[in-house]
Amino acid sequence: MPGETMETIFDMETVALDDEDSALLILDQTQLPGRREILRLKDQKSIWDAIYLLQVRGAPAIGVSAAFGIYLAAKEINETDFDAFYTKFEAARDYLDSARPTAVNLSWALRRMDGVVRANKEKPIEEIKKLLLREANEIKAEDIRVCRAIGENGLALLKPGMGLLTHCNAGQLATAKYGTATAPMYLGQERGYGFHVFCDETRPLLQGARLTAFELTQAGIDTTLICDNMAPSVMKQGWVDAVFVGCDRVAENGDTANKIGTSYVALAAKRFKIPFYVCAPTSTIDMSCKTGGDIHIELRSAEEVTEMWYEKRMAPEGVKVYNPAFDVTDAEFITAIITEHGVAYPPYDASLKEIFERKAKAEK
Incomplete structure (x- = not known):
C-alpha cells in the first residue's frame, strides 16, 4: 500500500x-x-x-x-x-x-x-x-x-572507504543484534564510513549468500557477493583491506573454529598481507581448550552437498561426501581477535588471559 x-x-x-x-x-x-x-x-x-x-x-x-x-x-x-x-x-x-x-x-x-x-x-x-x-x-x-562493543573495537582498526571481506554469517542473524564480524560494518555505515564489503557465498549451506548479503544490502551497505573460490582473486586485485569473520570456538592458543572455508580465506589473506580479524565474544573463547586440535568438528549429512540447493541431484549416486561444518584456522594466520573487552594480539595464550582479567575487573 x-x-x-x-x-x-x-x-x-x-x-x-x-x-x-x-x-x-x-x-x-x-x-x-x-x-x-x-x-x-x-x-x-x-x-x-x-x-x-x-x-x-x-x-x-x-x-x-x-x-x-x-x-x-x-x-x-x-x-x-x-x-x-x-x-x-x-x-x-x-x-x-x-x-x-x-x-x-x-x-x-x-x-x-x-x-x-x-x-x-x-x-x-x-x-x-x-x-x-x-x-x-x-x-x-x-x-x-x-556485539556493540565488538563493533566499536573493530571499527577503531578501520578507515573510511576500506574494502572488507567476510565469510559465512556473523551478523544480526547470528546474534541478538549487530552481529560480531558485521558489527564494525553496521557502525561504520551509521557513521558514513562507506565500506565496500565482499561476502563469500559459504558453501554448502550458503550462509554468506542467503544471510550476510541479504542483511548488508538491507542496511544499505555496498555489498558484492562472490563464490568462495573467488576470495584470493579479489584480494589480489587490491580490493580487500581487511577480513572480518566470526567464530564458534577459540582455543587458548588462538586457534579458531569457524564455518568451513574460513581457514582458506585466512591463508589467502596471509599471502596478500591483508589483516585477518576474528570477532569473538568472550563467551566463545574456551580457555579450557588448549589448541584447535582439541575442538570437536561437527560432520553433517552428504545431502547438504549433493542435492540440498538443487532442483535435482547434482552429484553421482554413491559418491562419497566429506562434509565438515567447520574448520580450524591456526593462530599464526590470525592478525588479532576482537572481543568486547579489547583486541588480543599474538601470543594469544597471554593476550586472551589478559582479556579475561579485564572482563573480571569490569564485572566487579
Whole structure:
C-alpha cells in the first residue's frame, strides 16, 4: 500500500521468548532470503531440531536460544523437591547441549543457567524458575551489549572507504543484534564510513549468500557477493583491506573454529598481507581448550552437498561426501581477535588471559 514501510530484517528479532505462551520464537534462517517466517517452538525436540537444522544459527544466537529453551524446559517440570527437579533439569540440559557440539556458546549458556539452579537450591522451585527467566533475559541483553562493543573495537582498526571481506554469517542473524564480524560494518555505515564489503557465498549451506548479503544490502551497505573460490582473486586485485569473520570456538592458543572455508580465506589473506580479524565474544573463547586440535568438528549429512540447493541431484549416486561444518584456522594466520573487552594480539595464550582479567575487573 502507498505510504507503508516494508519490514526489514532489522525490525525482526532473531530469537525471542513468549513467556505467556511458553514458546521460543525464532526467525527461520533456512527460509531466508525468500521467506520470513517466525517459528513458535514449545517443546524440547522442536528446539533441539531448530538448533541442529540451522533454523537458528550463529554461536551467540544459539546461546540465547539455549538459555530460553532450558528455561522453558524448567518451567514444565512439576517437581517441588529440588533433587527431583534437578534430575529432570539436568537431562534437559544435556539433551539441548547435544544439538551442536562445536559451538561453545551452546554449552556456555546451558552451564550458566545450570549455575543459577545449583546456586539457589535452597529456594523454592518456583523462585528458581523466576531466576532462570531473569538469567536468560540477561544473556540476551548482554549479547547485544557485547556485539556493540565488538563493533566499536573493530571499527577503531578501520578507515573510511576500506574494502572488507567476510565469510559465512556473523551478523544480526547470528546474534541478538549487530552481529560480531558485521558489527564494525553496521557502525561504520551509521557513521558514513562507506565500506565496500565482499561476502563469500559459504558453501554448502550458503550462509554468506542467503544471510550476510541479504542483511548488508538491507542496511544499505555496498555489498558484492562472490563464490568462495573467488576470495584470493579479489584480494589480489587490491580490493580487500581487511577480513572480518566470526567464530564458534577459540582455543587458548588462538586457534579458531569457524564455518568451513574460513581457514582458506585466512591463508589467502596471509599471502596478500591483508589483516585477518576474528570477532569473538568472550563467551566463545574456551580457555579450557588448549589448541584447535582439541575442538570437536561437527560432520553433517552428504545431502547438504549433493542435492540440498538443487532442483535435482547434482552429484553421482554413491559418491562419497566429506562434509565438515567447520574448520580450524591456526593462530599464526590470525592478525588479532576482537572481543568486547579489547583486541588480543599474538601470543594469544597471554593476550586472551589478559582479556579475561579485564572482563573480571569490569564485572566487579
